[in-house]
Amino acid sequence: MTRAAEATGVGAGVGARIRALREARGLSLSALAAQAGIGKGSLSELETGQRNPTLDTLYAVATPLGVPLAALLDDHDGAVVADDGVVATRVRVLREPGRTTEVYLLRLAAGVERSSPAHPAGVEEQLVVLSGSGQVEHGGRTVPVGPGDHVRFAADVPHTYRAGPDAPLEAVNVIVTPVTPG
Incomplete structure (x- = not known):
C-alpha cells in the first residue's frame, strides 16, 4: 500500500470517481491513460481499486478530465494525500x-x-x-x-x-x- 493510501484510505473511492468522470466524458480507458501519460494497465488497476493513487497520478488524471484535484479525493475537509x-x-x-x-x-x-x-x-x-x-x-x-x-x-x-x-x-x-x- 502506498503512503497516499495509508494516509487517506482513498484507493477504491478515487478509482470509482475517476471511472465515473471518464465515462461521463465519453473517454475510453486508453484515451485517458494516453492523455494522462500513464499506462493503461495502471489506470485500469487504479479505477478498480487494485492500485492506490499517488499525488502525481491524481494530478496527471485530473488535468485531462478537466477537474480540480478535489473532485478525485475524498470529499471532506481534512482529507490527506501524501507521497x-x-x-x-x-x-x-x-x-x-x-x-x-x-x-x-x-x-x-x-x-x-x-x-x-x-x-x-x-x-x-x-x-x-x-x-x-x-x-x-x-x-x-x-x-x-x-x-x-x-x-x-x-x-x-x-x-x-x-x-x-x-x-x-x-x-x-x-x-x-x-x-x-x-
Missing part, C-alpha cells in the same frame, strides 16, 4: 457558479521538490508560506520564498514547489479552477 515527502491536507473546497476554489495545507520535507504538470487553461494558484524557505518555479521564473511570502501565478503551465535543504516548507496552497460548461 514522497509531500503531504497535502484539504482545508476547504468552495464550489461556486463559475469556479472551484481548493485550499490545502501543503508540507514539503526539507529538500523535497513537487512538480506539477500544467493544469487546464485558466487555473490559478497561490502559495502563502507559513514556515521554511524554498522556491516556486512557474512560467520560466524562479521565485525564492520564505515565511510570509505570497506567490500568485497562472497554473496552466508546469510548475514546481521546492523546499530548502534545511527545513520543511509549510504553506497554504489555494487553487482556483474555472468551471467550464459541460
Whole structure:
C-alpha cells in the first residue's frame, strides 16, 4: 500500500470517481491513460481499486478530465494525500457558479521538490508560506520564498514547489479552477 493510501484510505473511492468522470466524458480507458501519460494497465488497476493513487497520478488524471484535484479525493475537509515527502491536507473546497476554489495545507520535507504538470487553461494558484524557505518555479521564473511570502501565478503551465535543504516548507496552497460548461 502506498503512503497516499495509508494516509487517506482513498484507493477504491478515487478509482470509482475517476471511472465515473471518464465515462461521463465519453473517454475510453486508453484515451485517458494516453492523455494522462500513464499506462493503461495502471489506470485500469487504479479505477478498480487494485492500485492506490499517488499525488502525481491524481494530478496527471485530473488535468485531462478537466477537474480540480478535489473532485478525485475524498470529499471532506481534512482529507490527506501524501507521497514522497509531500503531504497535502484539504482545508476547504468552495464550489461556486463559475469556479472551484481548493485550499490545502501543503508540507514539503526539507529538500523535497513537487512538480506539477500544467493544469487546464485558466487555473490559478497561490502559495502563502507559513514556515521554511524554498522556491516556486512557474512560467520560466524562479521565485525564492520564505515565511510570509505570497506567490500568485497562472497554473496552466508546469510548475514546481521546492523546499530548502534545511527545513520543511509549510504553506497554504489555494487553487482556483474555472468551471467550464459541460
